[in-house]
Each structure stands twice: as structure tokens, then as C-alpha cells.
Amino acid sequence: MITFILNNKTIKTSEHSGTTLLDFVRYQQRLTGTKIGCREGDCGACTLLVGTRHGDIIEYQSITSCISPLGNAHGKHIVTVEGTNLKDKLTTTQEAMKANYATQCGFCTPGFVVALTGFALSNSDKNYTNAIDAISGNICRCTGYKAIEKAAHQVVKKLDNNTNSTFNWLIENQFIPEYFKNIPQRLKDIEAKDLNQPKGKYVSGGTDLYVQQADHLADNAVHLIAEKEYLKGINIKNGICTIGTNATVSDLWNHTELNSILPNLKKHLKLVSSEQIRNMASLGGNLVNASPIGDMTIFFLSLNSNITILNSAEKERTIALKNFYKGYKTYDLKDDELLKSIQFKLPTEQSFFNFEKVCKRTHLDIASVNSAIHLSIENKTISEAHVSIGGVAAIPKYLHETSAFLVDKPLTFDTIIEANQILQNEISPISDVRGTTDYKRLLGRQLFFAHFTTLFPKQFTLNDFVQHA
Structure with missing residues (x-):
């Protein structure tokens, strides 16, 4: 049985673990402040906070609940906009939105409030840049984003770069309600064991699968991993970095x-992507999605990565990522x-890495073309080279001949x-909604x-x- 705390209420449910968290919150619990927008993780109207217990500490992250399986809430603290409310008064974040006229139709407002509350609860430095990053996955269509930015600035000013924002401090300063301070013990008391899961489609973060197959996954067996x-985990030893495939982009972001x-x-x-998606999506999922423009796939290809594969008999094999892809998907x-x-x-000190990406908007968009490179230089000579590029072939492309x-x-x-x-002879772009063949060839050259x-x-x-062009 799926067991978790939803706001201030302990939930035990036998609902299908492949149901989206958004649908459970809205339709089963009638917490309708969490909105249905794009159902693709793009707009942030469905943003929730997920609190995960690490010993006596709870770490909160924002996610888009429209593409998150309900089963992933097991053993966690899930916070909706209703769960941030104080009795008879606005929270500091809600007041900042109001004071700066940062809402009009109000549809996007709960998502912004939850994301900024998550920022206040996070371990990140409480500065304006990080506040804006926290709402990078939230879209407003009618107010004008400057008012929202001003609200974020007001939140930052109130936090005053207080990196020791304990629950007590945040409660005293009206960022969160008082019940939060009991959550660590309540989660400890739940002691949620692993779910008994049938054989089914492997799902980790689900951020790509739920865009494509949400209805199917809600009705059929899933195996949540x-x-x-x-x-899990990121381990660095003897000059080798090993990353568990359940690690997220945020795990890389936060790794000192x-x-x-x-x-x-x-x-x-x-x-x-956005902070919400970076908090959810697994790196392994990005690789097996096999998108020709998968950002992290292009990233790891240029680092000449190997991948270790595990089967049901717990036998392992290791192959080069550049040999993993056989054709489209x-x-x-x-x-x-x-x-x-x-x-x-x-x-090393003699090597250099870079990643480039071009898309229709700077952030939270799919690449038209992306590329990465890793070079080692000795005595002004290239001693090692690995170049990858996406959006110009049926697979995420390691450029064997160019490298x-x-x-x-x-x-x-x-x-x-x-x-x-x-490079131009190695790629074979096609025209699609992200650009013509000629445009993608041009981007490949320019990147x-x-x-x-x-x-x-x-x-x-x-x-x-x-001048050469």
C-alpha cells in the first residue's frame, strides 16, 4: 500500500502506483489548487514539493506532478499549495505575490507559490539568481513576468541569505505552517517499506514516459525504480566518476x-529543462529515451562514457555509450x-570540456541542435578528442570520424x-518543426x-x- 504524508495528512492508498500524482491530488483528495495545464511538465501549474527524509533531515524539491507516478510519493512528504497555507493570513511568499501584483487570472499562481516556498526550504544560497532558477519551470501567460520577479526578490530579501533556514525559523517568519516541524518524526514513524510491485514497465522519474504514455501507465503494471x-549515488575515485542511473541532473548540479x-x-x-524536471528526471531515463537530441546523452557521449547494464539474474556487462544506440529509438x-x-x-588540467545548445527559447526547451566536446591538449597538439552532436541524425551522434x-x-x-x-559528412539532418536540413547543418558547424x-x-x-564562412 502506498503510504505518505500529503500536507498534514497521512495517506494510505491502494490506488494504482502508475496513476499520476496530479490526478490523485486533484480528483481523489480534491486539492484543486494544483492545476492541470500542459500535462507535459512544461508549464509548472501542477508544481508540488516532495520532502525526502535523510536521517533526521527532510530535503524538499519541487516537481511537476502531472508526469510523476503516484508510487514515487511512497514514504515522502508531498506539499500542495494548500499545504503551505497559514491560518487566517498569507504566507511570506503569498504576500510577496500579492504585494507586487504578480497574479492576474491566478491559474499559474499556486505553482509559483509552491516553487518559491521550495526555494525557501532548500539548501541553496538564498540569492536572487537561485530564486529565479527555482521558478524556471513556471510559466505565466497573462501577468508579465517582471512582477513575479519582483515578488521573488521580496522573498529573497526576507530570507536575507539565511542559509540556516531551519523549520523553526521559516515558521516564525511565516514561510511555512507549524506542522512542518513534526514531519521528520512522522515520516520516521511511517517507516515505508519497498512497495510490492508486479512485473511491468520500468519507470524511474517518468518525465518522458508520462508525456507519451500517461493513460497507458495509469492502467497497466509499472515497476518503479x-x-x-x-x-543511486555519484562516486569519484582514481580519476573515474561513476554515476548511478537514478541520479538526477540536480544531483550533478549539487555535487561539490x-x-x-x-x-x-x-x-x-x-x-x-527546468528545476522541477532536473529534480525528477533520471540520467538513465535520458539515455534509454534514446532521443536524438537528449541533452545529457550528448553530454555523456562526449565524455566517452561507458555504461554498466544489469539483468534480472544480477549479471552485469559494460559497453561504451557510443556503441549503445543502434537506430532511431x-x-x-x-x-x-x-x-x-x-x-x-x-x-584533467590538460583537458577541456564544453556543451552547447540552440533551441527556440533559452531555457526549458528541446534543442534544435546540441553538441559537446572533450579535448586533451599536449604541447599544442590534440592528444584525445571526443565530439558528440544531437538533432542531426536518427540517434544521439558520437562523431567517430571527426573525433x-x-x-x-x-x-x-x-x-x-x-x-x-x-563533421558535415558524418551528419544527416532532416527538416522538421525545429529547423530545416540546411539550418541544422549550419547550427552543427556553428556549435x-x-x-x-x-x-x-x-x-x-x-x-x-x-570570415571563413
Whole structure:
């Protein structure tokens, strides 16, 4: 039986674990402040908070409930906008929205309130940039976003960069109701054991599957794996990073050591979806989705990653990610197999990594073309090269020939120009809603050049490549 705390109420339900959390909250519990908008995780109207217990501490993250399976709430604290309410007064976040006239029709407002409350509860630095990131997955169609930004600024001012925002402090300052301080013990008392699950479709975060198959998953058996410990964690040892496939983009974002090794990591990851989706979507799910433009797939391809695959008999095999994809949405994975982990060699002082993406809007959008590169340089010569690109083939594309050509070549303008010619022969874009064939070829070239102008700005400038074009 699925057991969790919904706001201040303990829930025990035998509802199908593949039902969306949104539908359970609205239709079973009649908490209609959580809105139905896009049902694709795009608009943020259905934003909820999920509190997960780590010892005596609860960590809260925002998610879009329209693409989250109910079973993933098991053992958690789920907070809707109603669960943030104080008795007979507005919370600090609600007051900020009101004071700055940051609502008009009101449809999007609950999502913004919940997301900003989640920001107040989070461990992130309480600054304006992080507040805006927290609402990056919330869309308002009628008010004008500046008023909402002003409300976020007011929330930040009230927090005053108080990184020790304990439940007591947040309660005293009217960010959350008093019942929150009892949640850690109440979750501990629940001691939710693993759900007894039938054999069914493996689902982790569900962020892609529920966009495509929500009704099917609500009616058929699912096997939820998001809380499987053997699929979690980020481990760095002897220059190798091993990431469990249940890890999320937010796990990478918050990993201190990985950010010190890849100083632009957060800049790259900010181009990936929204904070709500980054909190939910598993990296393994991104890989087996096999989208030709999967951001994290392109990211890991350029790091020349290996993947470890586990079968139902607990036997493992390891293959190169660049050999995993066989054709459009097809890959080397049997029905009883799961991706267990991703491994790659960490960049060194002599190596360079970059990720680029072009889409119709800067954030929370699918790429027209994306690309990543990892180079090692010794004595002004390229000693190792791995280039990947998405949106220009039926699969997430590792550029075997381009990468091989760059090895042992001098890091010069002529090398890059010649490599681009090889790149153009390796890709085969088609025209679709994200651009024509010619446009995607142009983007492929420009992103390839951008890697070098970004990584080696003293050696290469945009004008060099513009003049050549």
C-alpha cells in the first residue's frame, strides 16, 4: 500500500502506483489548487514539493506532478499549495505575490507559490539568481513576468541569505505552517517499506514516459525504480566518476567535487529543462529515451562514457555509450535489463570540456541542435578528442570520424576548418518543426566552432570563423 504524508495528512492508498500524482491530488483528495495545464511538465501549474527524509533531515524539491507516478510519493512528504497555507493570513511568499501584483487570472499562481516556498526550504544560497532558477519551470501567460520577479526578490530579501533556514525559523517568519516541524518524526514513524510491485514497465522519474504514455501507465503494471539504492549515488575515485542511473541532473548540479572539476557544469546544466524536471528526471531515463537530441546523452557521449547494464539474474556487462544506440529509438538493451551506472574519466588540467545548445527559447526547451566536446591538449597538439552532436541524425551522434581526425593534429584554425568538413559528412539532418536540413547543418558547424572560441578564446575568435564562412 502506498503510504505518505500529503500536507498534514497521512495517506494510505491502494490506488494504482502508475496513476499520476496530479490526478490523485486533484480528483481523489480534491486539492484543486494544483492545476492541470500542459500535462507535459512544461508549464509548472501542477508544481508540488516532495520532502525526502535523510536521517533526521527532510530535503524538499519541487516537481511537476502531472508526469510523476503516484508510487514515487511512497514514504515522502508531498506539499500542495494548500499545504503551505497559514491560518487566517498569507504566507511570506503569498504576500510577496500579492504585494507586487504578480497574479492576474491566478491559474499559474499556486505553482509559483509552491516553487518559491521550495526555494525557501532548500539548501541553496538564498540569492536572487537561485530564486529565479527555482521558478524556471513556471510559466505565466497573462501577468508579465517582471512582477513575479519582483515578488521573488521580496522573498529573497526576507530570507536575507539565511542559509540556516531551519523549520523553526521559516515558521516564525511565516514561510511555512507549524506542522512542518513534526514531519521528520512522522515520516520516521511511517517507516515505508519497498512497495510490492508486479512485473511491468520500468519507470524511474517518468518525465518522458508520462508525456507519451500517461493513460497507458495509469492502467497497466509499472515497476518503479526511482528509490532503488543500487541505482543511486555519484562516486569519484582514481580519476573515474561513476554515476548511478537514478541520479538526477540536480544531483550533478549539487555535487561539490564534480563542480570543482567541471567549473562550468552549472552553466551547462542550466540549459537542461527546468528545476522541477532536473529534480525528477533520471540520467538513465535520458539515455534509454534514446532521443536524438537528449541533452545529457550528448553530454555523456562526449565524455566517452561507458555504461554498466544489469539483468534480472544480477549479471552485469559494460559497453561504451557510443556503441549503445543502434537506430532511431533502438539500442543494445534486452527486456530484462536495466542501466545501472555511467562511468567516465574525469577531465584533467590538460583537458577541456564544453556543451552547447540552440533551441527556440533559452531555457526549458528541446534543442534544435546540441553538441559537446572533450579535448586533451599536449604541447599544442590534440592528444584525445571526443565530439558528440544531437538533432542531426536518427540517434544521439558520437562523431567517430571527426573525433579520430582531431587526434594528433595541431590545435589550429586549419585543423578546425578541416574537421568541420568531416563533421558535415558524418551528419544527416532532416527538416522538421525545429529547423530545416540546411539550418541544422549550419547550427552543427556553428556549435562546433563555438566549442573552440569558448575553450580557447585567446587563440580563436568568432570573427575568424565568420570570415571563413
